[in-house]
Amino acid sequence: MPIPSMPIREQLAAYVQQALSDSEASGDLPAAGSVDIVIDKSKGDENGDFGTNAALRLARTMQLAPIEIAEKIAAAIADHPEIERAWAAAPGFVNIQLSEKWLQAQVTVVRDAGADFGSVDKGHGETVQVEFVSVNPTGPLHVGHARGAVIGSGIANVFEAAGYDVTREYYVNDGGNQMRVYNDTLYARYMQAAGHEVALPEGAYEGEYLVEYAKTLLEREGDRFTKMDRTDAIAEMAALSVKDTVDMIREDVALLGIEYDVWFSELAMLNSGKFDQTIRYLEDRGQIVDRDGARWLSGDGEGEDGDNVVIRSGGGGPTYFGGDIAYHHDKFAERHFDRVINVWGADHHGHVARLKAAVGALGLDPERLTIILNQMVSFKEGEETVRFSKRKGVMVTLRELVGEVGSDACRYIFMSRSPDAQMEFDIELAASQSMDNPVYYVQYAHARISSILRNADEQEVEWEEADLSLLTHPAELELIKRIIELPDVIVSSVERVEATQLPYYAYELARSFTGFYEQCRVLSEDPDDLPVSRARLQLVDAARYALARTLSLMGMSAPEKM
């Protein structure tokens, strides 16, 4: 049973809110109406730890000078255990300084929460599905997929920490046109490997991977497919290929520490009748239009522009879009996820609006679906910037990347870039400068923490009892403040559906610890220092929980030695 933490900023916001309604009730201040109280970290030491601009924002509705409102708010919130002092500052900020005594007590709060420190009670068990990567099984994952994998798993992790019931899912696009081209290519490669002259199909997957895989198949399965009818051979080979390729993808993501809860097969869904059911359902709702021999999902507008094909003409099967509608019907209507988050590559941009519209057409609230698009990753090869084309076979694989750079560095770098930003991955730089990489700075702090606790253990220092009021050094208080930010970081990550803040928080936390480490000696030969040592050991222990949890949310290891 995790012990959820109360994020300090939410707590302070609640106090300000309370102050406003109390002041309204007592006639001290006019009605505030519904306002969103934002608590910011203060800039500059003279402004305390936190501040709010509430008074500035309320000045208009209240018809009062901001500073006047700020003074009333400050007076009304001053009397809480967390708050040492609250005061108004020009032009109308309310500044808040946290209580030293309360901060010291947080060391125990953090240690009581232990490995669960950081968890917050926000999701209340609401179910969230995070679908990410979902590349069709036509080859190994490349660096672009690695980015999606890191982003998706990071989002899943923060939602879990915030009390949501999270399912991590991979949609295996093993049906459709692309797979047909792929299977035709595989057949041609297999025949070539067996010494037959067979031309590649149009738009073939030219990558080396298929050449290799065809050879593997030939070695493993023999040349029996050469003797079969082409259609039958392709069907059998396709089944083997999907299984092998999905296994390979599973191994690829595992290199980044990712494990999925569900691998959802498009083909299995199509064969199960779920697709037909979904189309009939849409038909009943009057959303399906027949035209040009195909079946379309009708768009919003009057014309035909907004319509999208769900079933191909000429007896063709479902389109990717059609399949995805059925898939999302399954997510929401069959499996009852409260929320669905899809992490897609930017090349799926055109698919966003129509899928959201389709969810609406299914009679579901499109707000329950969040789609994160991550922009392209390019990489540097000498002076040249190279982009990927999977079909042409130009790529750096996830495997190569993780092999060069390492999973931890890879995750840290991908996670610290906003999904919206295109990024250039200089692999050589990332690998060669790995010792100066921030990722090692963060992990080094954890190794130092572990080292101190190890040494304390060897010296048989007893520190279960400690007088925490001895933690008064600025570096100690700074470290405590940093530690207790973690619940806030998780809350805001969930609100923004992103994990980008985590590596920055991790770095700041590591920096605060290192500052403490440089200035405050923990273990000492002098018996007179023992009380301080005990208190500091408890603080170090609290820092360990916060840092280890942050690293774990990022999917990174927390080394005890480096």
Added chain:
RNA sequence: GCCCCUGUAGCUCAGAGGAUAGAGCAUCGGUUUCCUAAACCGAGGGUCACAGGUUCGAGUCCUGUCAGGGGCGCCA
């Protein structure tokens, strides 16, 4: 042509409408009788692409321009 994303220090990138715009790397100078020097301290470096607008207040919101990328398929 239309839609979306991006433009912040030499480079890679953060930046919840608020206070003096930050970090890492790179550059320059310094630090080790002490729990891990993969560390620490200091310095330089900015017209937040450009032009208007909204606001008490804009890197952040709106409009336009320029530049880079992506999308606009009975591909996925």
